[in-house]
Amino acid sequence: MPSVSADYAHDLERYLRSLKGQQGQPLEASVEKLISLLKRRQIRGSEPCAVATAHILLQVVAKSKWHDVDTLLRNVRETGRRLVDAQPNELVVANIVRRVLGLIRDEAAEDRGEASSETASDTQITPTEAVADPSSLAHHWPPSTYAKQDSAGDYISSSAQPARPGPLPSYSSLNVPKTLFHLLSASPSVATDGLTSSLGNSGSSTPINRANRAQVNALRSEVIDGIEEIKDEISQVDDQIAALAELQIHPGDYVLIHQPSPTVERFILRAALRRKFTVLIATEPPREHTQDVPHAAFRKKLSAAGVKVISVMNGGLMAYMSRVDKVILGARVIAANGGVVTDAGAAAIARAAKEHGNAVIVLGGVYKLSPVNPFDEGSLIEWGNPSSFVNFSDGAIVRNTTVKTAVTELVPPEFIDTYITNLGTHSRDHLSSLIADHYKQEDDDFHV
Numbered sequence: 001m002p003s004v005s006a007d008y009a010h011d012l013e014r015y016l017r018s019l020k021g022q023q024g025q026p027l028e029a030s031v032e033k034l035i036s037l038l039k040r041r042q043i044r045g046s047e048p049c050a051v052a053t054a055h056i057l058l059q060v061v062a063k064s065k066w067h068d069v070d071t072l073l074r075n076v077r078e079t080g081r082r083l084v085d086a087q088p089n090e091l092v093v094a095n096i097v098r099r100v101l102g103l104i105r106d107e108a109a110e111d112r113g114e115a116s117s118e119t120a121s122d123t124q125i126t127p128t129e130a131v132a133d134p135s136s137l138a139h140h141w142p143p144s145t146y147a148k149q150d151s152a153g154d155y156i157s158s159s160a161q162p163a164r165p166g167p168l169p170s171y172s173s174l175n176v177p178k179t180l181f182h183l184l185s186a187s188p189s190v191a192t193d194g195l196t197s198s199l200g201n202s203g204s205s206t207p208i209n210r211a212n213r214a215q216v217n218a219l220r221s222e223v224i225d226g227i228e229e230i231k232d233e234i235s236q237v238d239d240q241i242a243a244l245a246e247l248q249i250h251p252g253d254y255v256l257i258h259q260p261s262p263t264v265e266r267f268i269l270r271a272a273l274r275r276k277f278t279v280l281i282a283t284e285p286p287r288e289h290t291q292d293v294p295h296a297a298f299r300k301k302l303s304a305a306g307v308k309v310i311s312v313m314n315g316g317l318m319a320y321m322s323r324v325d326k327v328i329l330g331a332r333v334i335a336a337n338g339g340v341v342t343d344a345g346a347a348a349i350a351r352a353a354k355e356h357g358n359a360v361i362v363l364g365g366v367y368k369l370s371p372v373n374p375f376d377e378g379s380l381i382e383w384g385n386p387s388s389f390v391n392f393s394d395g396a397i398v399r400n401t402t403v404k405t406a407v408t409e410l411v412p413p414e415f416i417d418t419y420i421t422n423l424g425t426h427s428r429d430h431l432s433s434l435i436a437d438h439y440k441q442e443d444d445d446f447h448v
Contacts, residue, residue: 012051034086035086049090051235068216069108094372095369103226111219256353258282259345272307278308279310329361335373335410
């Protein structure tokens with residue numbers, strides 16, 4: 001098992017290196033390569049898939065052709081849809097795509113908000129406003145210039161020459177309010193003359209194009225910085241979750257873990273720095289004759305920290321459950337309703353813990369929290385190779401039976417007490433607010 005994980009990590013590192021050295025290679029080649037790696041399961045697991053997705057979406061933002069927000073959103077959606085189709089069981093791929101789509105919407109909204117606030121702060125009165133509200137002129141013209149009104153109700157000067165405002169500036173430099181009065185009163189010829197005078201025949205459209213390019217480049221830079229922050233968040237998740245270990249594990253506790261993920265291992269090792277407790281590792285019976293001890297490196301580190309380690313087979317868990325204080329599981333994905341996709345065998349452990357009143361704690365970063373509800377639980381289960389249970393040499397069995405072995409399974413939310421993410425400790429009811437903070441509702445079904 002360790003060698004397999006190392007192979008996956010090696011494939012991911014090799015792919016990321018290829019992204020850094022392919023300045024002249026088309027973006028499409030990078031996308032197709034990642035799709036191939038996902039289909040062949042050469043990149044698998046929550047964190048590797050999330051990292052690879054974040055890197056390729058950064059390439060999409062940086063290298064794809066787009067001139068407005070809608071085009072950029074479409075490019076990211078199309079790439080994300082292809083990645084999800086390549087490996088639909090890895091829900092973190094869709095999660096990272098949604099995070100990037102939400103990031104683009106937020107950055108674009110901030111840019112529009114800044115533009116509108118600058119326009120609103122301009123206190124210069126416009127000629128159109130003056131015509132629409134003649135009384136407002138009293139605050140800008142001296143009273144002596146409009147001492148009386150004529151029969152039509154217009155203000156005229158008491159002098160021989162009526163005072164009038166200066167010439168109208170061009171429409172390109174004037175923020176004209178879109179009012180019904182303006183639409184009815186503005187002459188088409190005036191609008192045409194204004195645009196003609198502002199653009200003319202001297203190539204004045206170049207500054208407009210430059211301004212558009214500047215806005216695109218600014219948005220591109222902001223989105224790239226946001227994706228870099230997502231990548232940093234993924235890399236720091238395990239350390240941030242491990243920082244809460246001392247609050248959950250107490251001296252003398254009996255802690256049961258199942259096929260510990262890197263997040264669970266770091267969590268337990270952090271608690272072992274200041275706590276003395278006992279760890280029970282639930283493992284499956286060996287499918288092949290081997291001398292390798294499961295999680296040997298992890299066991300060695302625990303023993304060096306003075307933590308006692310006990311191996312428990314899945315079939316004998318009930319005998320130990322009355323002695324267990326808490327169960328800690330690593331999440332591959334956390335669904336919106338609180339259900340957790342984890343390694344096969346964890347559901348039986350969680351059910352046994354629930355029967356004995358033991359707390360079940362799930363560890364997983366926020367990027368593993370999905371807005372998807374598992375209406376079809378079978379779609380979340382990944383099936384593996386059953387050849388370790390039934391050999392093709394057993395011809396009679398193979399011909400007459402169908403053998404399926406699950407790699408992952410869904411733990412129902414009613415079996416889980418606490419969720420620990422890189423943002424802290426949460427209850428099931430708090431998950432909806434986390435989803436609302438990290439995803440836009442319009443992006444939930446981008447891949448459908």
